Amino acid sequence: MTETRKKFKKIGITAGVISGLTYGLYTTFVLIAGNYKPLAGAGEVIPGLAGALILAYVTSGMNDLFAGLWLTIYNFKTGRIRELGRSLKLFPGKISLVGSFVGGPIASGAYILGLNMAGAYAIPISAMYILFGAFFSRIILKQKIVPRVGAGMLICVIGAVVINWVKPEGSSNFTLGIIFAFVAAVGWALEGVFAAYGSAMLDSDVLINIRQLLSGIVDLFVILPIIGGMGLLGDTMQSVPPVAWLLLSGFCAAVSYLCWYKSNSTVGCAVGMSLNITYAFWGVLFCILFVNQPVTPTIIIGSVIIITGAVLVSVNPMELLGKKEE
Template identity: 50%
Template sequence: METNVGAKGNNRALADKKMAALNKKFHRQGVVNGLLSGFTFALYSTIVAIAASYEPLISAAGIFAAPFVCSGLNDFFSGLWLLIYNIKLGKTKELMRTLKTKSGQMLVLGFLIGGPLANGAYLMGIAMAGAYAIPISATCSLFGTLFAWIFFKDRPSKRVILGMILCVAGAGIIGYAKVDNAPNFTLGIICALIASMGWGLEGMFSSFGGSMLDSDVTVNLRQLISGLVILILVIPFLGEVKLLVDTIVAVTPALWLVVSGLGAVFGYLLWYKANCQAGVAVGMSLNVTYAFWGVLLGVLFLDQPLTVNIVVGSIVIVLGAIIVTTNPLDFFKKGDEA
């Protein structure tokens, strides 16, 4: 009898050890995916900016025209890439099935706010303020926390309030920067803040409606719905159908947007995987490093000047976003526990 009990104890200890090793590996993969999601977010944003530097987009009149054409095509191509991915996985039936659920319908509301509204404002920010609009948009975690406090009575802790203050301070530091080749810099920063608020609202709706749904499907719906609404409703309303057609006919900017759409696919899917593997807090914290990568890629490929305001503001926003979404000590605790 004692031998059997001892054997069971040894087996249980071995199983616990293997589970701990598996959890540690799973968490490590989540951290890698979170970092990669931050880089791919910044990469696709940079590619969109490159696409906008070609004719006819660069000569488009009005502040809305080129950003919304870029946003619509980027999201639509991203949705097509994801549709191909889901067809391969045999998940196409889940698309319509998800839309019929109350959770799915709640998500659609978030998609409309975070897609046409926030994405359009985000690209307007990049068009007017360059890559420096990217770290401003990283304050979305701040607004997500704020909206959850207002609508869901989810009162933030002192740590979260500190992080929120840092996000605002970082945005203010960047907002006071003066960039010679960006005459509408301040307006671009305002657009980036609007995008941040829109994504904050989308995050609130997503957390309320999407916790039990397949992320491959929900991201696919998000990108397709956003792209189609912009292309079918927003662009005709703005009277920019000709610009849309000319952009596609020009081929080169359209091809860049096909590539940016693929980058957006990786960005969103890696982000969702990181949230599942390492936890939402850690996933969000690692994802907002796109603020740093966005500025770096802008300096390297978009000839953006590197100023002290931009460097300091970006660092402050990233630190604030990390503090908003998680206790930095948790990174070390989870590593030890796993």
């Protein structure tokens, strides 16, 4: 029994590490896709915030749709494909749809906007979703915020201040990008509250599939026509390099979500979230290595501070010492 528990824990920890690693890769691949035409020149053709919105929703929508298709293939092979329609008919499934809309078109779109405007600086800011998740749990679910969680929240705020202390050269929209990253963190936190309700009664693999498909469809076929981005979408779909990178980013996003939920179910949400939050480290590292993100003291120090605070929010260090939290 002891060996079985150790193996179970090892699987959960491994899945959590993979979830953080693949989410960092997803972030990097989306940015790489943006370096190819027609995405690379979109900002010049459509200047200002309108161009940034169109670019964000083309990349975010294609990524999420591809992730949804990868997950559909996975659920087909595992015999869960029929559960998609059944889940949508149930009340928990409908609640999860609300969370999917908040976490997908709103939060994911804002995340890509943040990346486009502030680069890798947006990654650790988005990782503050754990902070907002604890806050919303206190308001909506009436969960008490213990001193440890409060201290972790304060540390996250300090890390955000450090990251924004020095504005990078040549980033005219840096502050706006950081604001969008905050919007992403708030959206993902709200999604977590809704998803917790739905996944308690329905298969999480099916809900993730629905979430990604819904996000991609809404981004590409509802939001883009409204903001005038169908031309860029059509041009992008005819270009092999960005489509290939977005197919790869969608695959990484699908793997990340599957592994995150697997980790949560085997070693608990607290440990699972702490392992997933390492995407802030991986994302910054990969951007430095592959996207020519400048290395500055503020991004390194701020990232470490935010990750430390996020881990403190989700994990009780006293448990490691065999003590109970007050």
